[in-house]
Amino acid sequence: MKFSLFLCALLFFLIGVDAYSQTAKDFAEMWDHQHVSNLPPSNVRHADLQKYLDGLKKSGIEVKEVGRSFGNREIYQAEWGRGATKVFMWSQMHGDEPTATSALVDMLAFLQKNRGKSWVKELENAVTIRVVPMLNPDGAELYQRRNLQFIDINRDARALETPEGRLLKKLRDAWQPDVGFNLHNQNALTTVGNTKNQATISLLSVSGDPQGKSNEGHLRSKRLCAVMISALDNFIPRHIGRYDDTYNPRAFGDMISAWGTPVILIETGALDGRDEMFLVKLNFVAYLAALKSLVDKSEQKADASLYDQLPFNNSGNLYGVIFRNASIVNFSNTAAPFISDIAVNAERRRAAQPAPTFVQDIGDLSVYAGLDEYDAGDFYMTAKNGLIRVGSTGEFLFYKKTRKIDWSAKDLEKIFPPDAIFRNGKWTTGAGLLRKLN
Numbered sequence: 001m002k003f004s005l006f007l008c009a010l011l012f013f014l015i016g017v018d019a020y021s022q023t024a025k026d027f028a029e030m031w032d033h034q035h036v037s038n039l040p041p042s043n044v045r046h047a048d049l050q051k052y053l054d055g056l057k058k059s060g061i062e063v064k065e066v067g068r069s070f071g072n073r074e075i076y077q078a079e080w081g082r083g084a085t086k087v088f089m090w091s092q093m094h095g096d097e098p099t100a101t102s103a104l105v106d107m108l109a110f111l112q113k114n115r116g117k118s119w120v121k122e123l124e125n126a127v128t129i130r131v132v133p134m135l136n137p138d139g140a141e142l143y144q145r146r147n148l149q150f151i152d153i154n155r156d157a158r159a160l161e162t163p164e165g166r167l168l169k170k171l172r173d174a175w176q177p178d179v180g181f182n183l184h185n186q187n188a189l190t191t192v193g194n195t196k197n198q199a200t201i202s203l204l205s206v207s208g209d210p211q212g213k214s215n216e217g218h219l220r221s222k223r224l225c226a227v228m229i230s231a232l233d234n235f236i237p238r239h240i241g242r243y244d245d246t247y248n249p250r251a252f253g254d255m256i257s258a259w260g261t262p263v264i265l266i267e268t269g270a271l272d273g274r275d276e277m278f279l280v281k282l283n284f285v286a287y288l289a290a291l292k293s294l295v296d297k298s299e300q301k302a303d304a305s306l307y308d309q310l311p312f313n314n315s316g317n318l319y320g321v322i323f324r325n326a327s328i329v330n331f332s333n334t335a336a337p338f339i340s341d342i343a344v345n346a347e348r349r350r351a352a353q354p355a356p357t358f359v360q361d362i363g364d365l366s367v368y369a370g371l372d373e374y375d376a377g378d379f380y381m382t383a384k385n386g387l388i389r390v391g392s393t394g395e396f397l398f399y400k401k402t403r404k405i406d407w408s409a410k411d412l413e414k415i416f417p418p419d420a421i422f423r424n425g426k427w428t429t430g431a432g433l434l435r436k437l438n
């Protein structure tokens with residue numbers, strides 16, 4: 001009796017675990033415990049990807065070279081599953097947009113490792129997934145958007161002047177997938193609609209029609225987007241945006257949709273205070289939620305209006321850093337102080353590299369927000385070269401206004417050491433001296 005009770009409890013537990021494992025929160029927890037990507041995505045180079053793919057191969061996943069980049073680097077395709085629904089996913093067509101490459105590796109490793117779970121088995125029998133991670137390995141190596149011809153591959157869908165673009169089209173045409181995932185990163189300062197919330201993930205169900213007309217495939221990708229929105233809402237409510245849907249006849253998303261594979265674009269942005277790995281996890285959760293919904297048919301019941309109601313992406317509402325009410329001294333010209341706000345943005349760099357910052361705007365910036373805002377009201381603020389202008393690099397010196405400074409002094413920094421110095425987005429001197437406003 002006791003033993004049968006135990007068996008019952010065990011059975012209940014196992015069924016429970018298996019069913020429970022299909023929620024978005026559990027996907028996230030599984031990623032926490034099982035992800036195999038171990039570098040910030042922006043630090044992943046072609047050789048690192050090869051190591052990841054070797055690991056996948058060892059676990060039994062088919063990985064093969066399908067082509068070469070302009071710089072003769074190998075481009076790979078991995079395949080998982082043996083089902084009728086064909087899902088095609090490609091990442092890092094833009095070399096400095098790396099998040100999805102790591103997320104795809106984690107997804108494949110996870111699926112392969114968990115084939116014993118009933119829902120994964122079901123997935124394996126229902127879908128075939130082909131993944132091209134890092135379509136632009138030369139761009140990834142240089143951490144630049146474009147390929148080695150300095151062509152934007154995502155404007156090459158029509159002319160096909162790049163080997164990477166030709167390969168993507170060839171793979172699509174030969175296989176005729178049912179759904180495509182075009183995986184990118186967007187500017188970290190992109191906001192959701194008319195808010196100051198970062199768009200951490202933005203989605204676009206691409207119609208592929210110049211007039212934006214829908215067909216059944218387009219409607220299904222809208223529902224898949226709705227599934228991903230519901231999943232992501234657990235982690236980033238108010239931080240999900242809708243990507244601009246203007247038709248672009250040179251872009252792969254539009255063309256691949258037009259050629260017959262409805263494309264979903266996922267653009268990963270950023271979330272202040274969270275690192276790149278968190279963004280990998282969000283992608284992982286979104287992919288698994290979408291895939292699972294194709295199998296358990298929840299996609300068919302998903303409410304596309306969740307996607308339709310998503311606010312469009314916006315830009316220009318948010319800056320990286322705003323210094324408020326600084327007394328600016330441009331000592332290289334008049335040196336007469338004037339009060340103003342200053343907005344500064346950082347350029348996109350690998351996690352390991354300092355990101356140079358540039359002045360974006362000067363004046364009354366009260367209508368804008370900064371991810372970081374500082375009250376500079378008690379300080380004179382100047383640039384190393386004595387001129388703060390739009391476009392200049394953001395290396396700033398701060399002096400307490402109670403000090404008497406001779407701005408014409410030769411070797412100013414030596415004779416009058418600044419109270420605080422802000423360089424490459426960081427306080428190198430006097431951290432914590434200026435009051436943080438947010």
Ligand SMILES: [Zn+2]
Pocket residue numbers: 094097184185
């Ligand atoms: Zn992109």
